[in-house]
Amino acid sequence: MSIRVEHLTHIYNKGLAYETKAVDDVGFTVEDGEFIGIIGHTGSGKSTLIQHLNGILKPESGRIFVGDVEITAKNIKMNQIRKRVGLVFQYPEYQLFEATVRSDVAFGPGNLGLPEDEIEDRVREALRLVGLDFSTYADRSPFELSGGQKRRVAIAGVIAMRPEVLILDEPTAGLDPKAHGDILRMVRSVRDRTSGIVILVSHNMSDVAEMADRVFVMDRGRLVRAAAPAEVFAEADFLRSIGLDVPPATRMANTLMGEGFAPDRTILTLGEMADFLAGRLGGRA
Amino acid sequence: MKFTENGDIIQIEDLVFEYGRAEAEDGYDPHRGAAGGAIFPNAVDHVTLCVARGSFTAVIGRNGSGKSTLAKNLNALLLPTGGRVIVDGFDTLDEAALWDIRQRVGMVFQNPDNQLVSAVVEDDVAFGPENLGVAPDEIRTRIRDSLAAVDMYEHRKMAPHLLSGGQKQRVAIAGVIAMHPEIIIFDEPTAMLDPEGRAEVMGIIGRLRKEKITVVLITHFMEETLDSDRVVIMDRGRVAMDGTPAEIFSRTEEIEALGLKLPFAVELCARLRERGLDVPGDLLTEDELSAYLLTLYRKDGFPA
Amino acid sequence: MIRDITLGQYYPEYSRIHKLDPRLKIIVTLVYIVSLFLIEDFAGYAIALVSMGAVIALSKVPLRFMLRGLKPIILIIVFTFTLNMLMTKGTILWEWGFFRITKEGLYNAIFMAARLIFLIVGSSVLTLTTKPIKLTDGIESLLKPFRRFGLPAHELAMMMTIALRFIPTLLEETDKIMKAQQARGADFETGGLLRRAKALVPLLVPLFVGAFRIAQDLAMAMEARCYRGGEGRTKLNMLKFRRRDALAIGFTALYLSGIVAERILL
Numbered sequence: 001m002s003i004r005v006e007h008l009t010h011i012y013n014k015g016l017a018y019e020t021k022a023v024d025d026v027g028f029t030v031e032d033g034e035f036i037g038i039i040g041h042t043g044s045g046k047s048t049l050i051q052h053l054n055g056i057l058k059p060e061s062g063r064i065f066v067g068d069v070e071i072t073a074k075n076i077k078m079n080q081i082r083k084r085v086g087l088v089f090q091y092p093e094y095q096l097f098e099a100t101v102r103s104d105v106a107f108g109p110g111n112l113g114l115p116e117d118e119i120e121d122r123v124r125e126a127l128r129l130v131g132l133d134f135s136t137y138a139d140r141s142p143f144e145l146s147g148g149q150k151r152r153v154a155i156a157g158v159i160a161m162r163p164e165v166l167i168l169d170e171p172t173a174g175l176d177p178k179a180h181g182d183i184l185r186m187v188r189s190v191r192d193r194t195s196g197i198v199i200l201v202s203h204n205m206s207d208v209a210e211m212a213d214r215v216f217v218m219d220r221g222r223l224v225r226a227a228a229p230a231e232v233f234a235e236a237d238f239l240r241s242i243g244l245d246v247p248p249a250t251r252m253a254n255t256l257m258g259e260g261f262a263p264d265r266t267i268l269t270l271g272e273m274a275d276f277l278a279g280r281l282g283g284r285a
Numbered sequence: 286m287k288f289t290e291n292g293d294i295i296q297i298e299d300l301v302f303e304y305g306r307a308e309a310e311d312g313y314d315p316h317r318g319a320a321g322g323a324i325f326p327n328a329v330d331h332v333t334l335c336v337a338r339g340s341f342t343a344v345i346g347r348n349g350s351g352k353s354t355l356a357k358n359l360n361a362l363l364l365p366t367g368g369r370v371i372v373d374g375f376d377t378l379d380e381a382a383l384w385d386i387r388q389r390v391g392m393v394f395q396n397p398d399n400q401l402v403s404a405v406v407e408d409d410v411a412f413g414p415e416n417l418g419v420a421p422d423e424i425r426t427r428i429r430d431s432l433a434a435v436d437m438y439e440h441r442k443m444a445p446h447l448l449s450g451g452q453k454q455r456v457a458i459a460g461v462i463a464m465h466p467e468i469i470i471f472d473e474p475t476a477m478l479d480p481e482g483r484a485e486v487m488g489i490i491g492r493l494r495k496e497k498i499t500v501v502l503i504t505h506f507m508e509e510t511l512d513s514d515r516v517v518i519m520d521r522g523r524v525a526m527d528g529t530p531a532e533i534f535s536r537t538e539e540i541e542a543l544g545l546k547l548p549f550a551v552e553l554c555a556r557l558r559e560r561g562l563d564v565p566g567d568l569l570t571e572d573e574l575s576a577y578l579l580t581l582y583r584k585d586g587f588p589a
Numbered sequence: 590m591i592r593d594i595t596l597g598q599y600y601p602e603y604s605r606i607h608k609l610d611p612r613l614k615i616i617v618t619l620v621y622i623v624s625l626f627l628i629e630d631f632a633g634y635a636i637a638l639v640s641m642g643a644v645i646a647l648s649k650v651p652l653r654f655m656l657r658g659l660k661p662i663i664l665i666i667v668f669t670f671t672l673n674m675l676m677t678k679g680t681i682l683w684e685w686g687f688f689r690i691t692k693e694g695l696y697n698a699i700f701m702a703a704r705l706i707f708l709i710v711g712s713s714v715l716t717l718t719t720k721p722i723k724l725t726d727g728i729e730s731l732l733k734p735f736r737r738f739g740l741p742a743h744e745l746a747m748m749m750t751i752a753l754r755f756i757p758t759l760l761e762e763t764d765k766i767m768k769a770q771q772a773r774g775a776d777f778e779t780g781g782l783l784r785r786a787k788a789l790v791p792l793l794v795p796l797f798v799g800a801f802r803i804a805q806d807l808a809m810a811m812e813a814r815c816y817r818g819g820e821g822r823t824k825l826n827m828l829k830f831r832r833r834d835a836l837a838i839g840f841t842a843l844y845l846s847g848i849v850a851e852r853i854l855l
Binding site: 041042043146147148173174175176177178179180203243244245248251252255256261270274277278 | 326347348349395449450476477479480481482505507544545546549550552553556557560562571572574575578579581582
């Protein structure tokens with residue numbers, strides 16, 4: 001399955017003095033199994049864009065195809081979209097409402113009108129995928145879990161709908177370093193298991209550089225770059241001009257670059273930097 | 286009653302604080318405390334700590350390690366169940382000193398939305414001084430000075446819900462500055478901000494330091510601790526490590542064992558050391574590491 | 590976007606009316622409302638019309654903003670008008686089966702509708718020219734004398750202040766939760782009454798939890814900033830009575846004597 005977006009435009013407060021083009025003539029294609037990272041300054045239109053991909057927002061103009069289904073078509077059934085495209089909002093733990101973890105995760109599949117035993121299977125699978133033991137957590141109240149655990153329950157609630165496209169809006173915001181790492185590992189393992197499309201919106205350049213196949217850069221509603229991380233993060237000055245940055249490893253490589261330190265490719269991660277330095281310094285430092 | 290002062294503006298003596306089971310904010314998983322008993326998350330378990338006047342102390346630790354609880358004991362939002370806390374000579378258990386303590390110890394919280402009281406920026410900054418009974422003319426002066434200190438004076442007539450996260454936090458800081466505190470405690474002030482907002486808030490903290498205000502910063506971002514005078518690591522309600530950033534981050538294995546992440550440059554140096562390279566242990570920031578590599582290069586030249 | 594809904598209906602402008610002391614504006618509005626019930630004929634309305642026209646002109650608020658306040662009650666006005674027109678006995682002007690319109694009925698209908706319109710437009714002047722926060726200050730100050738009878742003037746005003754601050758936040762929160770549940774297939778739009786009511790649970794539970802979280806955070810933040818109720822508190826915006834306020838009192842007195850004189854003399 002693939003996603004195709006054509007000339008997508010969304011306007012807030014149309015016709016009022018303060019109308020804003022939150023998404024401005026955006027077009028792209030995402031291939032089956034791709035991992036996309038979206039970066040952009042706050043207010044650049046990232047959140048507005050992804051809310052179109054599962055039909056929560058309707059565009060002013062433009063079309064979106066998920067697989068062979070046009071989800072911007074007039075007569076489309078919302079459930080047809082939502083079982084294909086799962087969207088995890090920022091701070092998703094604030095949407096939990098059921099008395100037990102089990103029933104909260106079951107809310108999405110239940111809305112799809114699935115039979116009970118199928119729902120039960122999906123709840124078990126989703127909790128396993130987010131790394132929560134079913135027998136320990138299923139009957140506990142989601143409100144008495146830790147912050148990181150609550151978030152995993154909320155993500156399980158979306159995964160249980162078995163979407164072919166999983167979109168996560170800053171899934172690690174506000175977590176401690178350990179929980180941050182846990183969530184990212186979880187996203188990776190979900191992708192490995194389902195081999196669907198994953199779209200990750202993030203402010204953390206290192207995470208995006210490390211995980212994404214391609215990086216989409218948003219600026220004032222427009223999609224200004226869509227390329228491999230090495231290519232996008234090679235343009236440090238451009239990124240800074242739109243309020244973004246490069247990962248620390250890339251930043252450091254750029255500092256050293258002027259001094260004849262040139263690596264043969266863009267360094268993105270700490271591991272690559274370590275490899276490069278160890279190779280060059282080879283026991284002489 | 287005021288205690289005699291020494292150089293320490295905060296003296297925490299054998300502080301114990303336990304939430305009732307129902308009050309524990311972050312779940313009910315009791316884990317074993319150092320003393321062997323079951324410790325509920327967020328509790329503080331026999332902590333003794335002093336903070337020097339005018340210093341910048343960073344407190345880090347996992348969620349539920351008791352950092353925030355410790356912070357709330359410093360301005361009498363929570364009162365010790367054991368031991369005591371003395372702030373600028375006032376004991377937090379002394380009820381008569383409550384308002385003196387809260388005026389001296391300002392606090393900036395994590396959620397930028399939930400700590401602004403008024404629908405107009407300048408009215409919000411006025412809230413603290415109004416509570417202290419400061420005269421209206423003096424409040425005007427304080428609003429001007431404190432909003433200018435965080436570069437928000439031009440936004441003084443705005444409604445907070447129209448500001449960015451970083452701007453809201455700066456208004457919150459101005460509200461605290463307007464009370465003329467000696468100490469400002471920041472409880473994860475950047476956790477909910479984007480990188481730009483984070484840089485704004487850290488810039489302001491840097492300025493407060495120059496003004497000789499004592500700063501206690503609780504954070505999850507290791508990079509934010511590198512400029513501090515001292516880093517305290519909390520774990521299960523206890524102080525697990527305490528020292529200068531250089532001292533703390535030279536103990537890489539211990540930090541990782543506590544479930545924390547190393548700052549970028551420190552982790553890179555550690556990886557290089559693993560590969561047998563002899564990198565000095567006091568390099569904390571990217572800039573320091575880059576500078577070191579460049580001197581090395583200028584001395585011998587890198588092999589191609 | 591939901592966050593752009595403006596609260597109340599304040600119209601920002603720097604007019605003489607905007608600058609008046611909010612306490613005075615509240616009292617004048619009350620006087621004006623009472624005066625409308627003193628009026629017995631159209632000559633009285635002429636005085637009210639001229640006076641209100643002058644105030645609106647001075648306030649620099651466009652007339653269409655003033656009239657916008659009538660929209661929600663247009664049905665009530667039409668209803669009042671029709672009822673008065675059809676139910677009053679007198680000289681018949683027009684008759685069709687059961688329906689008959691009398692001269693007195695028409696007069697009454699126009700009279701009552703005019704009173705309603707004057708009432709609504711007049712009180713809109715208050716909310717359109719006074720910031721909600723000033724209105725709060727004004728109410729607190731006016732209620733102060735009643736504190737000795739146990740009326741919690743400061744607490745009421747503080748509640749209004751906080752409500753003004755947090756309504757946009759809660760609206761935003763509602764919007765977010767609604768979208769998040771829709772993403773999980775929740776349907777708030779179709780089905781019968783019972784189904785729709787049930788569908789609100791996934792919205793209301795997180796909303797209440799969120800509201801309590803905000804309340805808890807805010808209470809802590811207020812305490813940390815030394816809040817301890819109204820005792821010993823100063824106010825940044827001390828309401829000050831100025832020359833223009835005295836002038837306004839003069840005009841109001843003039844207006845009221847005009848209305849009373851008209852009633853007695855004509």
